[in-house]
Each structure stands twice: as C-alpha cells, then as structure tokens.
Amino acid sequence: MNKLFYLYGIIDSAESFTLTLPEAGREIFNLADNGLGMVVSRAGGWEAGLLSENLYAHNAVMEYLLEHYTVLPVRYGTIVAGEKEITDLINCYGGEFKRQLHRFRGKVEMGVKVLWNIEQEQKEYRESETSGVSIIQEPGSGSPGHRYLLNKYQEKAPQMQLRRKAEQAAALIHNPLAARSEEACRSILRTPALMFSGAYLLDRRNVDGFRAEYQHLKKNLPKYKFLLSGPWPAFSFANINCMAGSE
C-alpha cells in the first residue's frame, strides 16, 4: 500500500474530510490531529513527472482551502511518509503551525511584478551620463590599486545607476501598496528586466481597495509593464522550517 502523501498545506481545522475536486482530479483528505489538519493526496508518482498538470491541481486545491479555511502553505512538491510522519510533524511543530495560522487568519497574499525596458533605461543612462566623478580620468594609468578600482568603477557604474533608479521607481510602487497591507516584502532587479517584485499580505476584505490602488499606479506609470496576481495563500510570508523523517 502506498504510504506516501503529497502535502498541500496545513489548516486550522481538526475536522476530517475527504473530497474530490473536479478541477484537481484527485481525492484530497484532511489528516487531523491536535486541532490542526494536514491536507494531502496519496502520492502516486505523478508529482515529479506531470509538472504542469500537478501545478494546476495544486492550485485548485489551494483555492479551495483558501476559500474555506485559514491555510499555511507548504513548499510545492512536499511529500510526507505516512500518517506517522504527519503526527510527528504536528507533535513537533504544532505550536508554530498554530501561531502562523493565527497570523494568517482572514488574510490573503497579493503579488505585483513590474518589468521595465532595460535597453531603454540603459540608453537613457548613457545619454544623461554626467559621471561627475573626478577620479575617472585615465583608467589605464596610475598605480595598480588605482587602475583596479577605477576600472571596476567604470564597469559597475551603469549597474549602480540603474539600481538607484530601480529603487526610486520601486518606492513609488511599493509604498502605497504596502500602506494598504498588513505585511509587505519586495525585491528589486531579480533579473535586469524584472525591476520590481512585491508581495503583500492583507485582510481579504481589502482586496478590492488594493486592486484599485494597483490600477491607479499602473495608470500613472505607463512606461512600465505590470502584473497583479492573487489572492493566494501567504506563500511569501509563511516562515516555517520543518524536518520530518530523514529529510
């Protein structure tokens, strides 16, 4: 008998249930213990192979859980070895799970990503380059330490300037969205074109207000390409490190 389970998330319900979501195409059930539930499917070997199908099913389950419970998401593709391991996890980390579930009660995550035209930004930098650094005179001349640092500066100056520009643009986007959120985090220039990525944890009743703010920003910053996603479970804010079994 297959004893492996594919784990979707941890919920604040000790009520056992079994159901089949048509969108997921597989049976999910809640293994409950100590006031918590681990929502799982039997792992059938499809986890690694059918990636897009599994992503779709995983998403459908998470949507269902988000609608009906407070859910603590786990890393995509998490497998646990049998009910004993589930019980061990709850026994070891139950307090932490409950604390995080309390933190996420009634909350959802929204994500915002922004692309900029990196070629255009670089062109604008080259055209407006003032480079008022008096030491950038003759990078090939001078003593070895001088030459090294000045060459480095010439190499890195465009990136430094672009990062400053990205920081300024990111603040314009992030600050008003963060003001509408309970918690927020952001990263800048994860790739040269992906200028901004933000995640926002907010009360689910505030999703419409958040969307309106997003639309306002998008309208006011037409040179950037925007993407809004959510509502999701709090993927970017869940912060638990568990070890079960041999992993």
Added chain:
Amino acid sequence: MVKAGIECEPEYLEEFVQEMERAAPSVPQKIKADPENVEQGLAKLVLTIVELLRKLMEKQALRRVERGALTDEEIERVGLTLMKLEEKLEELKQVFGLEDEELNIDLGPLGNLM
C-alpha cells in the same frame, strides 16, 4: 470559490513568464556533505561567504569613489586590497573546482544570497 487570478495585458504575459523563469534559483540548494565531497562542500560555503564580503567591500568602496570621499592614497590601498582578494579567491575557486555561479546560497523566500 476564491479564484486566484492574474491581471496582465496578454501581450506581456510571455515576457513575465520568461523573466520569472530567469529569476528562479538555478544553483544547487544543498551543500554536498557526503564523505567524497565534504571538502568541496565546505569550501563552497566558506568561499561564498568570503565572496559576499568581498562584494560588499567593493560596493562600499565604489560608492565612496563615486562620492569623491577617498583620497588618492586610500584609493590605492583599497584598490590593491580588493585586487589581491579577488586574485586569491580565483585561485581557491580553481583549487576546489568551483565556478562563479556556484558561489551562492538559496535563502528560500528571500531568494539567493547574491
């Protein structure tokens, strides 16, 4: 049912997908700690930290250069220090067979260290 949605102009979607794939961590997430690889695993960890410190020092130095906050003498001293550090790191990377892109650590939701 809560429908998790994505709002984006359809013509931009492909571009977003490509950038997110690029942003996904591509470095190994675990230190190789089996008996055959323990030395290289530890070297990777240590050199990653040293590389991080080197980059931070370099960044700070370049900011000060930009602000004109260093004297000629200081520029020479800092430049030489950074140059020697970079040379030494290159040597150690070769000794342990490590590439630049391997000197990183996955910090989970925070992304990569560097």
